[in-house]
Amino acid sequence: MNKPYFPHNSQNRTRKTGPAMLSPEEEVRLARAWQRDGDVNARNRLLTAFGPLAHAMVARATRIRAQADPDLVQQAFLGLMRAVDRFDPDRGIRFSTYAVWWIRAELQDYRMLNWSLVRRGRSARARQAFFQLGAIEETMPPAPGESAPDRDQRIAHALGTTPGTLAQMRALFGHGDASLNAPVTEDGSEAVELLPDPDSDTEAAYAETQARTRLRAAMIRHFHTLPERERRIVVANVLQDPPLTLNDLAAVHGISRERVRQLRERGLERLRERMAKDSSVPSLV
Numbered sequence: 004m005n006k007p008y009f010p011h012n013s014q015n016r017t018r019k020t021g022p023a024m025l026s027p028e029e030e031v032r033l034a035r036a037w038q039r040d041g042d043v044n045a046r047n048r049l050l051t052a053f054g055p056l057a058h059a060m061v062a063r064a065t066r067i068r069a070q071a072d073p074d075l076v077q078q079a080f081l082g083l084m085r086a087v088d089r090f091d092p093d094r095g096i097r098f099s100t101y102a103v104w105w106i107r108a109e110l111q112d113y114r115m116l117n118w119s120l121v122r123r124g125r126s127a128r129a130r131q132a133f134f135q136l137g138a139i140e141e142t143m144p145p146a147p148g149e150s151a152p153d154r155d156q157r158i159a160h161a162l163g164t165t166p167g168t169l170a171q172m173r174a175l176f177g178h179g180d181a182s183l184n185a186p187v188t189e190d191g192s193e194a195v196e197l198l199p200d201p202d203s204d205t206e207a208a209y210a211e212t213q214a215r216t217r218l219r220a221a222m223i224r225h226f227h228t229l230p231e232r233e234r235r236i237v238v239a240n241v242l243q244d245p246p247l248t249l250n251d252l253a254a255v256h257g258i259s260r261e262r263v264r265q266l267r268e269r270g271l272e273r274l275r276e277r278m279a280k281d282s283s284v285p286s287l288v
Contacts, residue, residue, distance in 0.1 A: 025052050031092040038088070049087050050080070053102055057083050060106050075110060082109030217283065225277040232256065233270030240267055 025033070025048075036045035057079035065072055086102040139161050145154050152166070159169040186193055226234065236256075239247040240263075247255070252263045 027097060030098040034090050034092045034098065046087055050083060053083060053099065056099060056102060057106055060110065064110050075113065078109045078113040079106050082106035221278060221281055221283060225274055228277065229270050229273055233266050236263060236267050237270040
């Protein structure tokens with residue numbers, strides 16, 4: 004198996020000079036020699052001749068001509084190699100035209116794959132969303148008096164899609180990755196602190212919370228069916244914080260301490276009986 008070929012010093016910087024450009028006849032001859040006869044020298048000649056094209060596209064993509072990203076340069080040459088392997092000399096087009104398409108595709112794929120840790124679709128529609136959505140939104144600011152849905156309709160039309168698909172594109176490509184250590188609350192709490200504990204049983208905890216909510220609602224519902232004096236004594240002696248003592252309640256209601264205790268116990272017993280007969284009351288056991 005032939006090893007990938009990269010011209011010498013291809014990862015350093017864009018060359019201002021290079022081999023002489025090939026004529027159309029030479030491109031055809033070299034392409035056929037590689038594809039039909041497996042002539043590695045012919046393939047390397049094409050790669051060397053069009054290496055400056057790959058460098059120029061990397062520089063244009065990064066807008067830094069003094070020092071290109073070595074990874075991007077490598078991706079550009081991978082695209083150039085695919086162009087050499089798939090170029091059809093009989094179609095009557097120049098090799099440079101064909102190579103530009105493959106180099107651009109490799110650079111775009113590399114940017115999409117490294118833009119986020121989350122792997123997203125690489126279809127033609129996904130590429131269109133990734134590379135055109137931001138630019139189109141910048142060039143199409145809201146018109147005076149234009150509503151958000153109307154602007155979304157204009158942007159979706161420019162992208163050749165629907166407002167619903169536009170919303171999905173924004174959700175997928177609107178933001179890059181964010182650090183879990185970034186503060187997300189007013190008190191400075193980090194995102195990682197809000198993640199659920201992987202050792203906890205989230206479903207069980209949610210079910211228990213829901214059960215307690217239903218139990219509390221049932222207690223309130225049945226509590227209001229108690230006689231008023233029993234209800235007031237239970238609230239003051241059991242639920243209130245701080246609670247009133249039996250002696251305090253005896254003075255309030257003008258009855259003995261023992262009578263207050265009896266009314267409290269009767270009220271609690273009524274509540275237990277009615278809760279036991281209520282089929283909507285969940286069990287927390």
